[in-house]
Amino acid sequence: MIEAVGLTKRYGAKTAVHNLSFQVRPGTVTGFLGPNGSGKSTTMRMILGLDNPTSGHVTIGGHPYRKLPNAPRQVGALLDAKAVHGGRSARSHLLCLAQLSGIPERRVDEVLGVVGLQDVARKRSKGFSLGMGQRLGIAAALLGDPQVLLFDEPVNGLDPEGILWVRNLMKSLAAEGRTVFVSSHLMSEMALTAEHLIVIGRGQLLADMSVRDFIAANSADFARARTPDAEQREKLTAALTEAGGQVLPEPDGALRVTGLPLPRISDLAHEADVRLWELSPHQASLEEAYMRMTQAAVDYRSTTDQREGLMQPLPPGVQPPMPVPGQGQPGWYAPPPPQQGGQPFAMPQPMPQATGPYGAPAAPSPGNPYAAPAPAEPATPAPAPAPAPADLTKPEDAR
Numbered sequence: 366m367i368e369a370v371g372l373t374k375r376y377g378a379k380t381a382v383h384n385l386s387f388q389v390r391p392g393t394v395t396g397f398l399g400p401n402g403s404g405k406s407t408t409m410r411m412i413l414g415l416d417n418p419t420s421g422h423v424t425i426g427g428h429p430y431r432k433l434p435n436a437p438r439q440v441g442a443l444l445d446a447k448a449v450h451g452g453r454s455a456r457s458h459l460l461c462l463a464q465l466s467g468i469p470e471r472r473v474d475e476v477l478g479v480v481g482l483q484d485v486a487r488k489r490s491k492g493f494s495l496g497m498g499q500r501l502g503i504a505a506a507l508l509g510d511p512q513v514l515l516f517d518e519p520v521n522g523l524d525p526e527g528i529l530w531v532r533n534l535m536k537s538l539a540a541e542g543r544t545v546f547v548s549s550h551l552m553s554e555m556a557l558t559a560e561h562l563i564v565i566g567r568g569q570l571l572a573d574m575s576v577r578d579f580i581a582a583n584s585a586d587f588a589r590a591r592t593p594d595a596e597q598r599e600k601l602t603a604a605l606t607e608a609g610g611q612v613l614p615e616p617d618g619a620l621r622v623t624g625l626p627l628p629r630i631s632d633l634a635h636e637a638d639v640r641l642w643e644l645s646p647h648q649a650s651l652e653e654a655y656m657r658m659t660q661a662a663v664d665y666r667s668t669t670d671q672r673e674g675l676m677q678p679l680p681p682g683v684q685p686p687m688p689v690p691g692q693g694q695p696g697w698y699a700p701p702p703p704q705q706g707g708q709p710f711a712m713p714q715p716m717p718q719a720t721g722p723y724g725a726p727a728a729p730s731p732g733n734p735y736a737a738p739a740p741a742e743p744a745t746p747a748p749a750p751a752p753a754p755a756d757l758t759k760p761e762d763a764r
């Protein structure tokens with residue numbers, strides 16, 4: 366188990382981590398989430414004894430990392446996959462690490478096989494792609510067959526097959542009773558991999574709970590109800606409100622209902638003699654819940670690209686190049702195409718389900734998703750159709 370108590374790290378005037386206390390338990394994958402610059406890597410470095418806390422402490426199995434006997438056999442970590450001597454082959458890099466920790470040479474070949482690098486084992490790592498480097502970093506973490514594993518952004522640069530492999534690897538390591546602590550910005554991946562979450566923002570703890578509870582606590586699931594016309598919509602709104610539900614209009618004319626379970630909405634519609642054209646559950650995703658929780662703790666926000674001064678006025682009489690269907694304007698990026706044959710209204714997004722050999726869903730939805738009160742503002746408005754391609758032949762101020 367990893368245990369942090371009052372962990373604080375300051376770099377001069379900058380407080381990277383502030384009074385952080387949490388436990389990472391064995392037997393489950395614990396996700397470590399937070400916006401850019403929130404202090405995840407700093408925390409991981411302190412866990413591994415690479416940085417000293419300004420105050421507080423963190424232990425692994427009751428000991429600070431530096432006091433663990435033969436730490437590399439007990440703790441494996443992927444922090445920075447690029448921290449490899451590029452002139453060395455993958456095999457000799459791992460062999461050096463193994464020799465330093467008294468790990469037998471055959472283990473090097475074992476882990477090279479586990480991460481799928483056996484065919485390039487003797488190639489210099491400086492020629493490795495981002496994904497190959499990640500695999501080498503994971504191999505190094507696995508080398509000592511440790512009980513505690515830390516992975517900072519392990520799927521960074523991996524292809525879909527690699528991402529699935531990492532997901533299954535994390536889950537199988539946890540299923541063997543190991544402590545697995547993994548940071549990622551890929552929420553959909555975290556929803557499939559982690560059971561428990563530690564979320565930080567600006568160096569402080571925002572949440573320490575199961576993925577299921579996190580989604581339930583930070584999002585409002587709702588039902589969408591759709592009637593054939595405005596008259597029936599009004600009747601339904603009145604019936605649902607009288608029964609204690611909260612009803613908000615959706616941009617497409619449907620109703621967003623919270624506070625009532627689906628069967629009750631159906632019964633109330635029936636009693637009010639209202640025909641339903643749609644009655645569907647909308648279950649929040651981990652991403653939605655995460656965005657909601659961390660929106661106040663984001664340091665780096667993008668602004669709209671105005672492209673000011675970049676559009677060259679065409680000489681008189683010159684026609685602009687014609688957009689190519691499906692490719693957008695020549696010489697410019699292609700905006701997403703409008704939805705083809707689109708749905709007249711937004712369909713609910715189901716929770717992602719794990720598939721493959723470890724197919725159990727990691728984050729089942731909460732029991733009664735409609736019992737939560739209506740949010741002051743909708744968590745996420747119903748997705749609008751993708752924008753039509755901008756007409757780049759017009760001057761900017763006409764768009």
Ligand SMILES: Nc1ncnc2c1ncn2[C@@H]1O[C@H](COP(=O)(O)OP(=O)(O)OP(=O)(O)O)[C@@H](O)[C@H]1O
Binds near residue numbers: 408
């Ligand atoms: N060695 C250092 N010296 C000064 N400031 C640092 C140092 N290391 C980290 N910081 C600062 O501490 C804060 C937390 O950084 P950290 O890398 O831990 O965040 P992070 O959550 O891992 O970010 P990301 O998701 O972008 O990887 C940032 O503001 C960063 O600039």
